[in-house]
Amino acid sequence: MEGITEGVNSMSLGVDNQKKNRIQVSHTKKPLFFYVNLAKRYMQQYTDVELSALGMAIATVVTIAEILKNNGFAVEKKIMTLTVDIKDDSRGRPVQKAKIxxxxxxxxxxxxxxxAANEEKESAEAQE
Incomplete structure (x- = not known):
């Protein structure tokens, strides 16, 4: 019976790891303002958003957060930094990466x- 309990507990942990309000940011895949606008949509839906990044993408996440804060859309709730082990197939061993x-x-x-932003957008579209 203990094995089943452990299995159920690890399953619920898996669900927690993929939060619905988390945006995992890459510094190469999408433009900066894609993430800024996505974060705004997430905040409309969930009231808060978690921006997450590894390694080189950390600077992008900080920039996104600063844009949202400086423009008055968001307030900082929590910042967490950690180091995670990422499996590197080319080296055959895990590598440590910074995460924010x-x-x-x-x-x-x-x-x-x-x-106000939606009104501006609508009036700009009406003028086209």
């Missing part, structure tokens, strides 16, 4: 700013 997780929450002005 920044949790941002909607600012008090978030909904107001989003409404």
């Amino acid at each position: 997780e920044i949790t941002l929450a909607k600012s008090e002005k978030f909904d107001e700013l989003m409404a």
Whole structure:
């Protein structure tokens, strides 16, 4: 019976590892403002968003967080840094990589700013 309990516990841990409000950022796959806009959509849906990155993408995550904070959309809730072991197939052994997780929450002005941005977008489209 203990084996089943351990299996169930590890299954629930697997679910926690893939949070619905987490954005895993790459510094090469998408442009910066793709992530900024995605984070805004996540905050609309979940009230907060967790930006996560490894290695070279850490600077991108910090930039995204700063853009959202400086423009009044978000407030910082939590910043966590850690080191994780990543399996490197070319070397045949795990390599340690730096990881950052920044949790941002909607600012008090978030909904107001989003409404204003949508109005601007609609009036620009109407003029085209």
